[in-house]
Amino acid sequence: MSGAGGLVLGIDMGTSGARAVAMDEAGNVASSGAAKLAAFSEDHRDPMGWWKAVQAALLEALAAIDPARVRAISIDGTSGTMLPVTADGAPLAAPLMYNDPVNDPAVLGRIAAQAPQESAAHGATSGLARLLAFQSLPGIFRVIHQADWLAGHLSGLYDVTDENNALKTGYDPVDRCWPDWLARTDARVELLPTVLPAGAPVATISPAASDAFGLPGDTVVVAGTTDGCASFLATGADRPGDGVSALGTTLTVKMLSDRPLFAPDYGLYSHRIGDMWLAGGASNTGGAVLAAHFRAERIAELSAEIDPMTETGLDFYPLTKPGERFPIADPALLPRMTPRPANDAEFLKAIFEGIAAVESLAYERLASLGGPPLRSVRSVGGGAGNPAWTAIRARKLGVPFLPALSDEAAAGTARLALAGAREAGVL
Structure with a gap:
């Protein structure tokens, strides 16, 4: 636990498990942790299994550093994995994973009729198809992405996403908004999360998460990204x-x-x-x-x-x-x-x-x-x-x-946490 200066944490929730890295201000990895999803759940669609794997990986990374040095934290998830939640983050149905198709011709037809040709929202595995599949559930608050839900366990907010995860749900990255055509697919646009740029500060860590991980109460939770984008960023x-x-x-x-x-x-x-x-x-x-x-x-x-x-x-x-x-x-x-x-x-x-x-x-x-x-x-x-x-x-x-600086997606997410920490003025 030697060393001084601030650190950030990056977490990657992949298809088989979670990884976490602590990174210093120069981009060097100070510690890491990993956990297999199978150790916590036999069902890869079990959100609590995701969270338990994240907890285990994070605690392993924190065990090798002084948690008081942590300034920011960010997380990525598999692109397109989504789940419907209540206001306090409780899942209302089993998530649809990145490769789970929505085989409803009516849903796909409405998307095909309204989405611009260049939109990433086309297809049976798009985030928009999943929104349309989930939106009629009683008690629904938002339909969010895997990374959003996991970050919500750190911030207490279950209505925020990032521009990269939002892309396949129909977000327009050029105009930086949820476009008007979404409503014409009969999508309940009020169920969509607020979108922030990847690497933007979201909020300070919740008191519950601060206590659970021994992190400072002013640790900044930073908007994350998809696992694919994180892997690219990790290379440098x-x-x-x-x-x-x-x-x-x-x-x-x-x-x-x-x-x-x-x-x-x-x-x-x-x-x-x-x-x-x-x-x-x-x-x-x-x-x-x-x-x-x-x-x-x-x-x-x-x-x-x-x-x-x-x-x-x-x-x-x-x-x-x-x-x-x-x-x-x-x-x-x-x-x-x-x-x-x-x-x-x-x-x-x-x-x-x-x-x-x-x-x-x-x-x-x-x-x-x-x-x-x-x-x-x-x-x-x-x-x-x-x-x-x-x-x-x-x-x-x-x-x-x-040379690639790292092939760990968690290191790419940590780089986003560095950017967010600097934007928030905590590094």
């Missing part, structure tokens, strides 16, 4: 043209822009982050293609045989099955992975080159849609640890590859 990317590539089962690219990008054909919309915009897209290429051909151990062996500074001369578009989302929007796009070299290392290299070419095209697509030229890339996900693939990607993309 903070200027227009900064890109982050997530090399997991699929390839996801995100980039900060100085203007909003909306392209419905590509499923592309923009989150507001301070004075900038976070836009990105997800391809169907990625680690799933590698796993379809090689075990992880074999990929490591073959990668050691690859010379990343030479070209195979092959032009692969690696997919496991037909269909692509971004940077090419074509549900019938065929995989292109022939001719297959007889040498396994050469075949793996051609796949690496193909995925890197898709990654490069993805950033070019963002620029063609109005974004800035790519200026740097930070990499996260399992594929980021492969040196041969990284060298191929760096050669194809032609921009500096910078």
Whole structure:
């Protein structure tokens, strides 16, 4: 518990559990904690299970620091997860998770008829569809997002959200308001929370939460974000043209822009982050293609045989099955992975080159849609640890590859807490 100066807390509520980090004013992580959701509930839709996991992760992080140093706290949640609540935050029904569809043709029809084409409120898994599904419950006060509900346990307020979580519920991030067309979907707009910018101070911590965690009574609760935005912020990317590539089962690219990008054909919309915009897209290429051909151990062996500074001369578009989302929007796009070299290392290299070419095209697509030229890339996900693939990607993309400061979403939320603490004048 050594050290001086103020600290902030960031909490990430993910699909499998909660993580918390304490961060100092320079952005260094001072402590962390984690808790699995399964340890508290067998039902991932159980809000009390969420809160118990958050409590456990937070208490673990606090055990390694002096809680009296904490100045602010912020939390993120899974995008689109929503629940109906009473004025004191009691859930009125089981939440609808980020991937739970609302399969009501009447609801989806009203949204499709009224929502602008570029709105993120379209579709069966939108926050707006969930509002329409919940709004007739007796005793309802608000329909709020997962992060809002958890933050309410810290502030005592269950009617505040942030611009990032609100996006899929129909919020207009350009005009910064709930738009008039929402009422024409028959949505009860009075059930929507007040929206603040991500990183804005919300309120001081409630006396109950202050006592429960041993935090100062003037600790500021700061508006949070979605888990995806938090993961981006955690890397340290903070200027227009900064890109982050997530090399997991699929390839996801995100980039900060100085203007909003909306392209419905590509499923592309923009989150507001301070004075900038976070836009990105997800391809169907990625680690799933590698796993379809090689075990992880074999990929490591073959990668050691690859010379990343030479070209195979092959032009692969690696997919496991037909269909692509971004940077090419074509549900019938065929995989292109022939001719297959007889040498396994050469075949793996051609796949690496193909995925890197898709990654490069993805950033070019963002620029063609109005974004800035790519200026740097930070990499996260399992594929980021492969040196041969990284060298191929760096050669194809032609921009500096910078280290990600963290791959923990909680660290990104802590950065929002830092911004809120500074805005509130407590740091």
